[in-house]
Amino acid sequence: MTPPLFRVRRLRKEFAGNAVLRDVDAEIRRGEILGLIGENGAGKSTFMKILSGIYEPTSGTLELEGRPIAFDSPSDARRAGVSIVPQEFNLAKDLSVEENVFLGAELLKLRRVLDRTGMRVRTAQLLAELGANVSPQDRIEGLSAAQKQLVEVCKALAFDASLLILDEPTTMLTRREIDRLFALMRSLKARGMALVYVSHKLAEVKAICDRVMVLKDGELVREAPIAEIEPPEMARCMVGRELREIFPPKRKAVGPVVLEVRGLSSPGAFTDVSFTVREGEILGFAGLVGAGRTQIAEALMGLRPSSGVVRVGGKEARARDAKQAVRQGFGYLSEDRQGSGILTGFGIAENMTLVSLRDYASLPFVIDRDKEVAKARTWRDRFGIKASNLAAPLESLSGGNQQKVFLAKTLDPGPRVVMVDEPTRGVDVAAKQEIYRFLAELAAKGAAVVLISSELEEIIGMCDRVVVMREGRIVGELEGNHVEEREIMYMATGLRTGANA
């Protein structure tokens, strides 16, 4: 029996002692499309990055056609025949298609001079094979998402890839473009190529793949030929696990409605969104990445234009800017802590009071530092932030402690509506548990909490009511006993809509 094209044995990857991939064994065969699925953080992207030479494994081996192999770099992997079409395209937008296809590996003549004719002919040939309606001289900037994707595929094929990895390739494509991509994938398969298809869309996985691998918490939990597994079971494998005792007890909120959103839309982000949040309630927002959940929070914070009705405590509260939103009682913990959350060069106290600085001014503009430090100290003690010096810059703190500072910053103005977006991203389990407890306490004290999370476990552990979004719309709402992983997954992936909404 011939060996598989690619085989990994006991592949393991750790970051700072945290295992994100735990001893995975897998093989990838010629002429096969392998589906790779799993929740966010399950280890899919780490797995792909190891295959394509971006990461080196902590332990374990890679074998190509039965021989052990190690990649030092992505270009190393590309030479060995492994190419990746990334989710975020990696194209220089000011260069032409042909320049991009051969970028970093230009064909030369006379050893120094670019063989432009050669590259153009080869690119044209590849584009024709792919059935792409693109000319080699077109600039990337003017191309559609689907066309850019074909350029990425072209890049992979220009180097005789034997293994092609496609990371969430259909998220930006229309139905017709997806059909065309699938046809292309089948023809590549027929040529004997191996393809790895990474996706959240289980129906597509079922339609295109020959075999599927499910990763969960860095482990391979299920592997099956596609005929033996249906999307509902895939969803169950992705999320099915015991809820550990890290969540505080849930409580049903019966207080008055604090936040009311009616027919809120934001062009290009979400459409006609309506929901309410009661006093003391934690409302979950579930859905896949890109479903429009973060954009709703941004719109409510006045960070993106929107139309529709927003009321807080019965009063009109649609904000034009963040300052107004804060005044109207909104608080937002964004998903990107480093990019839009905290200032790493600022001290702990300075970060905590950044939104509420107005409250620390003795004269209209002069900051009362004693008051500021005193308040920062109470937050530190309440959240158990491990730092002796409140002036220490945030970059000296661990991710979990930074996140607690961020939470303190969000809560310091005393918002009535607290929106937390991926509140436990990049923090360890102990800090997670604490953050869950703070959120529950916050709700118990009467705040209306909106929890946006891609970790279903978190949504289910924290929320009594969950809104599910897909492609910019609310597709369903679950409550009480119906808040369940499978139901959410069905709705989020488009296998079912409505439910008991």
Added chain:
Amino acid sequence: MNAALSFLQRVDKERYAAFVALAILTVVSALLSPFFLQWQNLLNIIRQVSYTGIIALGMTFVIVSGGIDLSVGSMAAFVGCLAILVLNGSFEAGWPEGTAVAAAVACAMFAGLACGLANGLLVTKGKIAPFIVTLGTMALFRSLSLYMANAGEFRSASSLFGELGSSAPLGIPLPAFILVGLAAALAFIFGRTRYGRYTRAVGSNSRVALYSAIDVDTTRLAAYTVTGAMVGVSSVLISMRFNSVGSSTLGVNYELDAIAAVIIGGTSMSGGRGTVWGTVVGAITLGVINNMLNMVGISPYLQGTVKGLVIIGAVFIQRQRQ
């Protein structure tokens, strides 16, 4: 002991570095020339650095907020021309000399403020890179001054104006008083008020500032406006000093000296970090270097070389520390 330790931790190490550099430079200069430490020489240095030093105070806000202002030198000439025109005009209209001088000072302040505001609006509302905006206004202000004075100079008709410029209350030159006074005021604003905190936040990461409900545009706009006002003050003082304004000579290379003072003072070129007093130290450091080069008889044409090397060196050291 503990208090002292925590005080040391709180002291901004970058400001500290600028002070140390100035101290070393002072010792070296004193050893090189016996005249260096003479009272008159020291006062001279302070007066010389005051004009660009005052502008550098405003430039500190601009650079900390993540911007740059290249137009300050040309703006000084433009504002100076307007001030002299107002001075002479009101003097000839028969106003008392004191009132005419006050009118000229007010005009300079107002014109500087307006020019700074224009820069700021182009940067924030026009969403044009600060480098480009102020490069454009740099050319614009200079050209307007040259046009107004037909490339020549405006002489002040008031002797009081000139006397004020060389006045030295308590034996200390007027510009030095104003430099220190403005530095104290701006250091307070920078370190103790909401606006100062917001300026650092915006320069540190404008996206975080935006998400923290800080009015990013207003904060940046204010930095350019403050700088414009400082240019107004500086321009009046230098016009008083010569009792005239040379449309082609006033303010030449001021942007270079002001930016250099800010950077030598430890302010990060990428924004977010810096101090006002550091800038004062940076300005004095530049003055001491020039003075020392004069004393040891190095050609004045080479002073620019040394200044250039010092600026590059200061940024290089910043990089190393990061």
